[in-house]
Amino acid sequence: MINEVKLKLESLKIPFYEKDGGIAIKIPNGFGELEFHDLPHNDDILLLADEDWHTHSSVMDGLDGIIEVITDILNGKCIFIEVKSPEGVVTKRIEEDLDEYLKWLPEGYTYEVFNKA
DSSP: OHHHHHHHHHHTTOOOEEETTEEEEEEGGGTEEEEEEEETTTEEEEEETTSSOEEOTTTTTSHHHHHHHHHHHHTTOSEEEEEEOTTOOEEEEEESOHHHHHTTOOTTOEEEESSOO
16 A cells, blocks of 8 residues: 555655655654555554554545545644543644543543643
């Protein structure tokens, strides 16, 4: 799938570079990078580098779904959130709906929104 993603990103003029056998795309606002990698057993992953946030093309209805997620993130249709646990551990999330995400935010955690979707 990675070759198809590269071709689609090139046709959309979305810059990317090779990274760890996959590709990386810088996210606006210095929030981080998206990475896309092929995985064994005909699987793949789109992830926020160095974070838990991720998805797979199988969940997003294939190539078109992955490209839509990437373009939504780059076009500001998603919310970039930095979450801090009571112990001070910081993680980053990409979400479509802040109110929905906050329903699941554990007690004692704080958050900062890096953009307005």
